Amino acid sequence: MTRVQKLALLALCAVLLVWPAFGASDATVSVLADAGIFVVLALGLNVVVGFAGLLDLGYAAFFAIGAYTYGMLASPQFGLHLPFWVLLLVGGTLAALFGLLLGAPTLRLHGDYLAIVTLGFGEIVPQVFQNLTKWTGGPNGIGGLDFPSFFGGSFGLRALPYYYVTLAVIALTILGVRNLRASRLGRSWAAIREDELAARHMGIDTTRAKLSAFSIGASFSGVAGVIYAAKLSLVSPELFQFQVSVLIVSMLVLGGMGNIYGVIAGSLLLSLVNFVVLPQANGIASALHIHVDFGAYHFFLYGAILIGIMLFRPAGLFPDRRRKEELRPAAVVPEP
Amino acid sequence: MHAFLDQLANGIALGGIYALIALGYTMVYGIVELINFAHGDVYTLGSFFALAILSALGVSGELHGVALVVDITIAVVGAALLCGIVGVLIERLAYRRLRGAPRLAPLITAIGVSFVLENVMMIWKGPAPVSFPEVMPNPAFVLGPLTVSLKQLLVVGLALALMAALHTFVKTTALGRAMRATAQDRDAAQLMGIDINLTIALTFLIGSALAGAAGFVSGVYYGSTWFFNGFGAGLKAFTAAVLGGIGNIAGAMLGGFIIGIVEAFSTWLVGGQWSNVAVFAILIVVLVFKPSGLLGQAVTDKV
Numbered sequence: 001m002t003r004v005q006k007l008a009l010l011a012l013c014a015v016l017l018v019w020p021a022f023g024a025s026d027a028t029v030s031v032l033a034d035a036g037i038f039v040v041l042a043l044g045l046n047v048v049v050g051f052a053g054l055l056d057l058g059y060a061a062f063f064a065i066g067a068y069t070y071g072m073l074a075s076p077q078f079g080l081h082l083p084f085w086v087l088l089l090v091g092g093t094l095a096a097l098f099g100l101l102l103g104a105p106t107l108r109l110h111g112d113y114l115a116i117v118t119l120g121f122g123e124i125v126p127q128v129f130q131n132l133t134k135w136t137g138g139p140n141g142i143g144g145l146d147f148p149s150f151f152g153g154s155f156g157l158r159a160l161p162y163y164y165v166t167l168a169v170i171a172l173t174i175l176g177v178r179n180l181r182a183s184r185l186g187r188s189w190a191a192i193r194e195d196e197l198a199a200r201h202m203g204i205d206t207t208r209a210k211l212s213a214f215s216i217g218a219s220f221s222g223v224a225g226v227i228y229a230a231k232l233s234l235v236s237p238e239l240f241q242f243q244v245s246v247l248i249v250s251m252l253v254l255g256g257m258g259n260i261y262g263v264i265a266g267s268l269l270l271s272l273v274n275f276v277v278l279p280q281a282n283g284i285a286s287a288l289h290i291h292v293d294f295g296a297y298h299f300f301l302y303g304a305i306l307i308g309i310m311l312f313r314p315a316g317l318f319p320d321r322r323r324k325e326e327l328r329p330a331a332v333v334p335e336p
Numbered sequence: 337m338h339a340f341l342d343q344l345a346n347g348i349a350l351g352g353i354y355a356l357i358a359l360g361y362t363m364v365y366g367i368v369e370l371i372n373f374a375h376g377d378v379y380t381l382g383s384f385f386a387l388a389i390l391s392a393l394g395v396s397g398e399l400h401g402v403a404l405v406v407d408i409t410i411a412v413v414g415a416a417l418l419c420g421i422v423g424v425l426i427e428r429l430a431y432r433r434l435r436g437a438p439r440l441a442p443l444i445t446a447i448g449v450s451f452v453l454e455n456v457m458m459i460w461k462g463p464a465p466v467s468f469p470e471v472m473p474n475p476a477f478v479l480g481p482l483t484v485s486l487k488q489l490l491v492v493g494l495a496l497a498l499m500a501a502l503h504t505f506v507k508t509t510a511l512g513r514a515m516r517a518t519a520q521d522r523d524a525a526q527l528m529g530i531d532i533n534l535t536i537a538l539t540f541l542i543g544s545a546l547a548g549a550a551g552f553v554s555g556v557y558y559g560s561t562w563f564f565n566g567f568g569a570g571l572k573a574f575t576a577a578v579l580g581g582i583g584n585i586a587g588a589m590l591g592g593f594i595i596g597i598v599e600a601f602s603t604w605l606v607g608g609q610w611s612n613v614a615v616f617a618i619l620i621v622v623l624v625f626k627p628s629g630l631l632g633q634a635v636t637d638k639v
Contacts, residue, residue: 055440105624112371116578117623120616123571131609242571246447253444296459303451307430310445314437323438 020163030159033231035271036166037224042251042267043173043260044220049249050258050320051181052213053193055115058102058122059248062218064240065098066091066225068129068136071235074146077137084148084155088226095222096215103214107207122245130237141236148230155230162231169227173220177260180216189213190322247274254309256316258323265318273305341482343604344597349488349557351596352495356550357573358580358588359502360423360543366519366583367539368435373446374426376570377453378419378544382551383468383561384457386415390469399471408471412494415552416545423544424537432533450567457563465562468555491553498549499589502542506585515539519583568612572599575619581632590630594618 020029041063048056069091073082082090102121106114129136136142148155148165155161180186188209191199200206229235247270255266277284278298309317357379364372389411399407430449434442477484506512517525518535526532554569555561576595580587595615602614622630 105620108627109623110627112365112369112582113578113623113627113629115371116575117620119571120575120619124613124616127609127613131613242567249440250444250447253440257438257440297455299451299458300455303448303455306448306451307445310437310441310448311430311433314434314441 016167020160026159029163030231031271031275033159033163033166034228034275035268036163036170037228037231038248038251038271039170039264039267040166040173040220040224040227041248042255042263043170043177044217044224045248046217046252046257046260046263047177047180047189047220048213048217049252050263050323051177051186051193052189052210052217054210054213055111055118056214056217057115057119057242057245057249058125059118059217059221060240060242060244061102061122061125062095062098062221063225063228063244064125064129064235064237065095066222067229067235067240068142068225069094069222070226070229071142071145072135074230075142076144077135077142081146084146084226084230088223091222091226092219093222095225096219099215099218100211102218103211106214107210119242119245122242126237126240129240137236139237141234141239143234145229145233145235147233157233159231162227165227169223174260174264181260185209185212250306252316254306254316256318256320256323258320259316259318262316262318262320266316269317273302278302337481338483339604343600345482345484345488347597347600348593349491349596350599351593352492353550353554353557353592354569354573354576354595355589355592356495356498356546356553357569358576358592359499359585360547361570361574362577362580362582362585362588363515363539363543365577367515367536368431368442369439370431370442370446371574372543373443373570374430374449374453375543375547376566376568376573377450377457378423378426378566379547379551379554379569379573380457380561380563380566381422381453382415382419382548383555383565384461384466384551385418385548386411386552386555387461387466387468387561389414390471395471396469397471398473400473404471404473408490412549412552416548419548419551420541420545423540423547426544427537427540432536454563454567461563463563465560467560468558470559472556487557491557494549494553498546499585502546503585505542511535511538572612572615575615579619579622579629581629584629584631584633587629587631 020032024032041059045056045059048054048059070084070087072078073080073087073090074084075081102118106117109117130139132138147157148161150161188199188204188206191202191204192206192209196206228239232239248267251267251270252263253266254269255264256262278301281298281301315323357375360375360378361372364370364375390407393407393410395407426449430445431442434445472487472490475486477486477489506515514525514530514535515538517528517530518532522532525535551561554565572595573592576591577588578591579594580589580591598615598618599611602611606614626632
């Protein structure tokens with residue numbers, strides 16, 4: 001990184017730390033916190049899809065598992081009120097365990113067969129949460145979750161403390177995934193992604209590497225789920241439908257799979273589109289003297305944006321350098 | 337026993353609809369290796385087109401005799417044709433440019449197309465369920481303990497006829513051979529003088545047309561539809577395609593009927609809210625033991 005880039009990064013961090021506390025409205029901070037949770041989700045899924053090359057279309061299931069961990073263990077539902085900080089770890093661990101559970105039967109599957117099984121898992125989990133009414137509150141979910149507290153001070157309903165927790169988790173996540181990528185495990189993921197057979201012949205334990213990818217990736221989603229549930233003070237099955245998994249995969253592909261900063265950019269871009277631009281499209285349009293009701297066209301615009309970006313940047317906005325090398329067709333060796 | 341056979345008949349009818357949708361998934365996947373997420377929405381579009389055609393024909397209630405045959409034929413062919421055109425347009429606009437791109441890029445555009453179609457249908461017919469006219473008279477045929485309604489016969493008969501037609505087309509005609517060749521090795525097929533763009537467009541035309549026909553029969557069978565219907569049905573149909581072995585036409589039919597029967601029986605035995613769980617659990621179990629689906633061929637890694 002050059003000096004200028006370092007300074008810019010520092011300035012950005014300072015703005016992210018200070019501005020929400022002093023200059024931003026609660027609604028804005030809330031949107032920022034939600035966007036931050038999706039950054040964590042995108043970075044976690046990037047471990048599975050971007051690093052190890054295993055297409056997971058049911059990632060929201062782990063998000064749900066984290067959220068329901070908090071919903072069931074820190075609410076009047078069972079009269080249990082475990083502390084938020086402990087549950088962050090519990091949620092992450094439980095999600096990791098379920099990652100193993102999903103990973104184990106899928107080890108023999110390739111490509112899109114794997115994708116459809118993860119998709120099925122992603123459909124089953126929220127449906128089970130919805131059906132086990134006695135424990136999970138059924139379709140209504142569980143409300144009135146505990147507010148987390150920090151040295152005796154309750155978080156309450158304001159978005160700001162959740163925002164800072166999210167920011168801290170993002171920082172730890174970036175640190176974690178950067179180190180993972182460079183680690184022995186991370187390099188074996190790259191080898192598996194490029195050529196599983198060759199990787200196995202080089203002595204890589206592909207079973208272990210793939211299972212670790214699933215469970216490590218899932219753990220980030222579990223942690224994000226705990227924060228999300230605490231912030232909303234509510235869990236319900238419809239928060240974790242297939243569309244959420246699709247949204248996270250889209251963030252990855254749009255930003256540039258494998259590239260950590262590209263993925264962050266992609267996730268912020270889609271959050272901006274989803275939470276800010278589309279809800280306010282009417283306001284923006286009338287400022288430009290266009291009088292159309294964009295509320296009804298929300299998904300049309302969203303779909304069109306996805307198609308447009310992909311047609312013009314098929315490898316994502318900021319493609320990963322290493323993956324780009326892989327995608328380049330091999331040079332033709334001339335016949336002697 | 338009566339209830340068992342009723343559920344079996346219901347499951348086979350549901351399976352016929354899923355099988356018709358699954359054929360489109362499996363054909364497209366076989367030829368361009370794309371999970372066409374918009375396919376389920378093309379199917380719903382088929383229901384909407386059929387509805388529009390029926391109301392243009394002035395049909396609002398039960399039909400009999402010649403009118404029944406003629407109107408149903410017009411509605412099926414019309415819905416299939418319109419959906420086929422939509423499918424070709426989708427391929428041209430959203431997928432063709434991405435043929436050499438990373439694998440996930442067309443998947444994202446497919447999701448984008450799906451959102452666009454859903455939104456268009458929501459604006460066209462509104463967000464509430466739309467009811468379908470009861471066109472079929474309702475005599476039931478009693479065969480011993482088994483009772484079959486005319487609707488069920490229509491669904492299964494049409495599904496089987498279309499599948500047989502597709503099978504014959506793919507196996508015996510020159511265009512069918514071109515499709516199989518393109519699916520096997522696109523570059524080699526091109527070197528042999530096959531027009532790849534035409535063949536792929538044809539695949540989308542046929543797959544989407546079958547979804548359109550499925551859209552019509554599902555409207556008749558269920559009596560209503562709504563703009564988001566294709567999402568769940570598409571997911572199950574794709575599951576059916578994978579269950580049978582994706583890329584395999586007979587596998588898609590088999591998978592479709594299995595999914596339909598599982599759905600009918602799980603709804604009957606443990607309640608509708610568990611049917612999705614049952615369908616996907618069976619999918620996972622089957623793939624654990626047969627990783628390439630029931631009729632799919634095990635693909636060895638190319639070294």
